[in-house]
Structure formats: C-alpha cells, structure tokens
Amino acid sequence: MKRFVVVGHLASTDPDFSLNDLPGAGRMDELCRCVAASLCLSHGMRRDAGCLLILLGGPKAPKTIRFSGESIRNLSPDERNIAGLIKKALALPCGTVFRESSPGVEVRRGGLAEVLAACGCAVLDEGGNDIRRAGTLPETFLLSDHRHFSEEEQELMQGLPAYSLGPCVLHADMAITVLHNELDRRERGWI
Numbered sequence: 654m655k656r657f658v659v660v661g662h663l664a665s666t667d668p669d670f671s672l673n674d675l676p677g678a679g680r681m682d683e684l685c686r687c688v689a690a691s692l693c694l695s696h697g698m699r700r701d702a703g704c705l706l707i708l709l710g711g712p713k714a715p716k717t718i719r720f721s722g723e724s725i726r727n728l729s730p731d732e733r734n735i736a737g738l739i740k741k742a743l744a745l746p747c748g749t750v751f752r753e754s755s756p757g758v759e760v761r762r763g764g765l766a767e768v769l770a771a772c773g774c775a776v777l778d779e780g781g782n783d784i785r786r787a788g789t790l791p792e793t794f795l796l797s798d799h800r801h802f803s804e805e806e807q808e809l810m811q812g813l814p815a816y817s818l819g820p821c822v823l824h825a826d827m828a829i830t831v832l833h834n835e836l837d838r839r840e841r842g843w844i
C-alpha cells in the first residue's frame with residue numbers, strides 16, 4: 654500500500670464551499686488533483702494506493718479525509734467529482750476515529766500529529782536527497798500544498814527521511830505522479 658498525505662494549509666473544513674470556486678476554498682482544486690494523481694490510472698484505479706488530505710482551514714480544523722483505492726467507487730479524476738466527495742465527508746459528524754462518508758472515503762478530526770503517530774513516513778521535499786539514490790522506501794509520503802510546511806509541522810517531521818524527485822519545484826499533484834512513476838519502475842524491475 655502506498656499512501657500520499659497532503660497538508661492543505663488553508664483548505665476548507667466547511668462543507669458549504671462552492672464547487673464553482675475550488676481555488677477559493679483554500680486551494681481545494683489542488684487537493685482534488687492530488688487525490689486523482691494518487692488513485693487514478695488512465696483506465697482504472699490504483700487499488701494499492703491511498704491519499705490522505707489534511708485540511709487546516711476554518712474553525713473545524715484539523716480534519717483528515719482518507720481515500721482508499723482498494724474500496725473507492727465512482728471516482729472520476731475531475732476536480733468537481735472529487736470535491737463533491739470531500740463536501741460529503743466534511744458534512745458527516747465525526748470524532749477522532751475514521752468514519753466512512755462514501756465507499757472508500759473516510760473522515761476524522763485530527764491532523765498531521767495523528768498521521769505521524771500511526772505510520773512511518775518520508776517527506777517529499779525539493780531540497781531532500783535524490784530519491785533515485787535511495788534504498789528501501791517507506792509506504793507513506795508527506796507533501797505540502799502550495800505553501801511551505803509550517804515551523805510546527807517541520808518540528809513534527811524532524812528526523813524523517815526527506816527525498817527529492819528532481820531539481821524543479823513541482824505542484825503537489827505532479828510530484829505524486831512523478832513519485833508513482835519512480836515506484837512503478839522499481840516494482841516492475843525497470844531500475
């Protein structure tokens with residue numbers, strides 16, 4: 654199982670955000686693209702992948718939404734479709750344990766600290782070590798949205814391995830696509 658955890662620093666935790674203005678909902682457009690990049694193939698789903706969105710915008714923050722390729726249904730890669738699933742998840746009352754809002758989509762209260770407590774992660778960071786020179790990689794990778802990780806987040810992430818995909822700074826969804834490609838190549842013995 655590969656997991657991509659994306660921190661949405663301004664992303665709305667209010668389910669009433671407009672599907673017609675996803676950038677205005679704290680760059681929800683970018684987070685939706687991250688879900689698509691994590692789970693969608695041209696003709697199918699990556700059943701061995703998941704995506705966790707950490708939403709930090711609004712008074713109900715932090716909330717975490719988990720998308721599981723294993724069990725998700727009716728996911729098309731367009732942003733409005735994915736944003737609709739996010740709205741449904743945010744409208745569901747929840748506590749600190751994941752609760753399913755649609756098949757393969759779950760929501761809970763909590764953010765990065767809770768994710769880090771549950772699994773071993775690596776950070777994807779343009780300033781990290783070249784991933785092509787790395788040995789065994791963990792299953793979970795942490796990314797930021799359009800913003801830098803905050804100081805508090807960097808403190809939580811202290812000591813985690815950090816990997817770079819290349820010299821250019823990419824959008825988070827593009828970084829997920831490139832990372833998937835690296836992992837696909839490793840799994841199929843291309844490198």
Ligand SMILES: C[S@@+](CC[C@H](N)C(=O)[O-])C[C@H]1O[C@@H](n2cnc3c(N)ncnc32)[C@H](O)[C@@H]1O
Nearest residue numbers: 777778779796797817818819821822823825828
């Ligand atoms: C748009 S970047 C974040 C903003 C960036 N820190 C800045 O303000 O210049 C989105 C995220 O994609 C990932 N990313 C982008 N380019 C990358 C690269 N070359 N190597 C590894 N991760 C990358 C990182 O997780 C990064 O936080």
